Amino acid sequence: MQEPLSPILTVKAISKSFPGVRALSAVDFQLNRGEIHSLMGENGAGKSTLIKVLTGVYQKDAGECFLDGKRIAPVTPKEAQDLGISTVYQEVNLIPSLTVAENIYVGRHPTKQGRIPWSVIKEGARAALARLDIHIDVTEQLGSFSIALQQMVAIARALDTSSQVLILDEPTSSLDPSEVEMLFRVMRKLRDEGMGIVFVSHFLDQVYAICDRITVLRNGQLVGAYNTAELPRMELVAKMMGKQLAALDTQKSQPSPEARTGASARPLVRAAGLGKKGSIEPLDLNIQAGEILGLAGLLGSGRTEVAKLLFGIDKKDQGEIIVDNVPVAIHSPRDALFQGFAFCPEDRKSSGIVEDLSVRENICLALQAKRGWTRPLSRKRQDELADYYIKALNIKVADAEQKIGTLSGGNQQKVIIARWLAAEPRFLILDEPTRGIDVGAKAEITKLIQSLADKGMAILLISAEWHELIRSCTRLVVMRDRKKIKELKGQQVNESEIMHAIAEGG
Ligand SMILES: Nc1ncnc2c1ncn2[C@@H]1O[C@H](COP(=O)(O)OP(=O)(O)O)[C@@H](O)[C@H]1O
Ligand SMILES: [Mg+2]
The missing domain is CATH 3.40.50.300 (P-loop containing nucleotide triphosphate hydrolases)
Structure with missing residues (x-):
C-alpha cells in the first residue's frame, strides 16, 4: 500500500x-x-x-x-x-x-x-x-x-x-x-x-x-x-x-538529400577523443570537405560546448584536433583562425556584432584578427570586401558605412557570416545561424550554407530546428547529457531517429 x-x-x-x-x-x-x-x-x-x-x-x-x-x-x-x-x-x-x-x-x-x-x-x-x-x-x-x-x-x-x-x-x-x-x-x-x-x-x-x-x-x-x-x-x-x-510515429522518414557530387570524401577536420571534464565527454567527430555535418540534441545537451572546444574558446583537457591528417594545436580562437577555422556564434548580441561599428568594419574584423593588428587592411581592400559580401549575401543596407546595430536581425546575421567568410575558412562552425530571423532570411541563409559546402568548405551546423538539420545534412551527430550518443546517416536522418537516440541514449 x-x-x-x-x-x-x-x-x-x-x-x-x-x-x-x-x-x-x-x-x-x-x-x-x-x-x-x-x-x-x-x-x-x-x-x-x-x-x-x-x-x-x-x-x-x-x-x-x-x-x-x-x-x-x-x-x-x-x-x-x-x-x-x-x-x-x-x-x-x-x-x-x-x-x-x-x-x-x-x-x-x-x-x-x-x-x-x-x-x-x-x-x-x-x-x-x-x-x-x-x-x-x-x-x-x-x-x-x-x-x-x-x-x-x-x-x-x-x-x-x-x-x-x-x-x-x-x-x-x-x-x-x-x-x-x-x-x-x-x-x-x-x-x-x-x-x-x-x-x-x-x-x-x-x-x-x-x-x-x-x-x-x-x-x-x-x-x-x-x-x-x-x-x-x-x-x-x-x-x-x-x-x-x-x-512523430506516423511521420514518414524523409529521404535525405543526395550526397552532393563534387564533394570529396576526405575527412578535413577530425576530433579524436576531444573532451573537457565537467563540460563534454570525450568524443570523435569527422567532417569532410564539402560536407555539412549536423549537431542535434536538446538545448543544453552540449552542442555549443563542442563548438567552443573545436574553436579554442574553451580549453580541451583531452583528445586531439586533426586537420588534413595532421594534429594541430588549438589553444585559442586565434590558433583556430590560423588553421582556417571560423565560428559564427549563437549569441550575436554578446559575442557577435559590435553595434557601434559599421557593416564594413564588422565584416573585416575576423580577417584583420587573422592577419594580426600590426598589418592593417587597407581602406581600399576593406571597401572591396564589404561591397563584395553585401552583394554576395544580399545584405540589405543603405551602404557599407551604416552601423550594424541599425540592421534587422537577419541582415545582422548575414554580416556576421560574411565576417567569417571574409577570413576564408576551410571549416566553418555555425551555431544556430537562423535563430531569431524571419522566414525569408532563413531560407537565404540555408541556401548560402549549401553553396559554401558545394564549394568545398567543411561545415558543422548546430540547430535546435531539426527540420533544418534534416534538410541540410546527410549526416547528424546526436548529443545528450554532454555526450555524443549517436551518429545518423542517410535514411536515418529523420526526427523519429533523433528522438529515439535522445530518449534511449543511442
Ligand atoms: N535575471 C534574468 N534577467 C533576464 N532574463 C532572465 C533572467 N533569469 C532568467 N531569464 C530568462 O528567463 C528564461 C528562463 O530561464 P531559466 O529559469 O534560467 O531557465 P532554465 O533554468 O530552465 O534553463 C530564459 O529565457 C532566461 O533567459
Ligand atoms: Mg537553470
Missing part, C-alpha cells in the same frame, strides 16, 4: 517576467513530503527562475506559494531558509581557504559573550555532516576535499534542523559517477526522513535513477507532472520539446 501523498510545498499560478521574456506563465507545482521531484525542461524553460522565486532570490509577479499549508512569500534567500527551504546551487559558493566547520557556520556563527565558541562550531559541523553520513575532519581546509565532498558541505550548511524542503539546482554537473552515487545516497536518506527534494539535472539517466516524480516545463509554461515510473523516456523528451509522439 502506498502512503497518501502529502504536499509540503504548493505553487499556484506563478508568473515572472524579465524585460522581453516571460520566464514563468501561471505555473503550478506541487512537492510532496518524502519524494524526490525532478524539474525538467530544455535550457531556458524556467526551472531556475521557479527555484529562485521559491527561495526569495526573485520576486514573483503573480501567484501564490504555500509551505506546509501556510502562504509564504520570501523576499530574501535568508527568509526562505528560515522558513525551512534550503537550496544548493550549481556553483558551490563556499570558501576553499576556510575550514569545513567555518564554512558551515560562516556568516551565522553563534557567539558567546562576543566570542566565537569554536568547540561548539566544530561539534555542530560534525553533527550536520553526520546527518548525511559524511565523516570527515571538519578542521581541514574545505579546498582540500573533492568537489563532491564540498557539495556535501554545502548541503550540510543549507540544511537546518528545521528544513523541510531541499532544492538542488544542477548539483551533479561536475561530479564523476561515484560522486553522483554519494550524492544520491544522501538524497535518498533525506527523502526517507520525510524531506521533499527538488532535483534539477540535465542528465536523463540520473533523473530516472533517483526521482519519484517529474514536472516538465517548456517556455515558461507547465507541461505536466508525472510519476517517473509511468513516463517513458520518449514521452519525456517529446514533452520537453513540445512535440506530439503520435505525430
Whole structure:
C-alpha cells in the first residue's frame, strides 16, 4: 500500500517576467513530503527562475506559494531558509581557504559573550555532516576535499534542523559517477526522513535513477507532472520539446538529400577523443570537405560546448584536433583562425556584432584578427570586401558605412557570416545561424550554407530546428547529457531517429 501523498510545498499560478521574456506563465507545482521531484525542461524553460522565486532570490509577479499549508512569500534567500527551504546551487559558493566547520557556520556563527565558541562550531559541523553520513575532519581546509565532498558541505550548511524542503539546482554537473552515487545516497536518506527534494539535472539517466516524480516545463509554461515510473523516456523528451509522439510515429522518414557530387570524401577536420571534464565527454567527430555535418540534441545537451572546444574558446583537457591528417594545436580562437577555422556564434548580441561599428568594419574584423593588428587592411581592400559580401549575401543596407546595430536581425546575421567568410575558412562552425530571423532570411541563409559546402568548405551546423538539420545534412551527430550518443546517416536522418537516440541514449 502506498502512503497518501502529502504536499509540503504548493505553487499556484506563478508568473515572472524579465524585460522581453516571460520566464514563468501561471505555473503550478506541487512537492510532496518524502519524494524526490525532478524539474525538467530544455535550457531556458524556467526551472531556475521557479527555484529562485521559491527561495526569495526573485520576486514573483503573480501567484501564490504555500509551505506546509501556510502562504509564504520570501523576499530574501535568508527568509526562505528560515522558513525551512534550503537550496544548493550549481556553483558551490563556499570558501576553499576556510575550514569545513567555518564554512558551515560562516556568516551565522553563534557567539558567546562576543566570542566565537569554536568547540561548539566544530561539534555542530560534525553533527550536520553526520546527518548525511559524511565523516570527515571538519578542521581541514574545505579546498582540500573533492568537489563532491564540498557539495556535501554545502548541503550540510543549507540544511537546518528545521528544513523541510531541499532544492538542488544542477548539483551533479561536475561530479564523476561515484560522486553522483554519494550524492544520491544522501538524497535518498533525506527523502526517507520525510524531506521533499527538488532535483534539477540535465542528465536523463540520473533523473530516472533517483526521482519519484517529474514536472516538465517548456517556455515558461507547465507541461505536466508525472510519476517517473509511468513516463517513458520518449514521452519525456517529446514533452520537453513540445512535440506530439503520435505525430512523430506516423511521420514518414524523409529521404535525405543526395550526397552532393563534387564533394570529396576526405575527412578535413577530425576530433579524436576531444573532451573537457565537467563540460563534454570525450568524443570523435569527422567532417569532410564539402560536407555539412549536423549537431542535434536538446538545448543544453552540449552542442555549443563542442563548438567552443573545436574553436579554442574553451580549453580541451583531452583528445586531439586533426586537420588534413595532421594534429594541430588549438589553444585559442586565434590558433583556430590560423588553421582556417571560423565560428559564427549563437549569441550575436554578446559575442557577435559590435553595434557601434559599421557593416564594413564588422565584416573585416575576423580577417584583420587573422592577419594580426600590426598589418592593417587597407581602406581600399576593406571597401572591396564589404561591397563584395553585401552583394554576395544580399545584405540589405543603405551602404557599407551604416552601423550594424541599425540592421534587422537577419541582415545582422548575414554580416556576421560574411565576417567569417571574409577570413576564408576551410571549416566553418555555425551555431544556430537562423535563430531569431524571419522566414525569408532563413531560407537565404540555408541556401548560402549549401553553396559554401558545394564549394568545398567543411561545415558543422548546430540547430535546435531539426527540420533544418534534416534538410541540410546527410549526416547528424546526436548529443545528450554532454555526450555524443549517436551518429545518423542517410535514411536515418529523420526526427523519429533523433528522438529515439535522445530518449534511449543511442
Ligand atoms: N535575471 C534574468 N534577467 C533576464 N532574463 C532572465 C533572467 N533569469 C532568467 N531569464 C530568462 O528567463 C528564461 C528562463 O530561464 P531559466 O529559469 O534560467 O531557465 P532554465 O533554468 O530552465 O534553463 C530564459 O529565457 C532566461 O533567459
Ligand atoms: Mg537553470
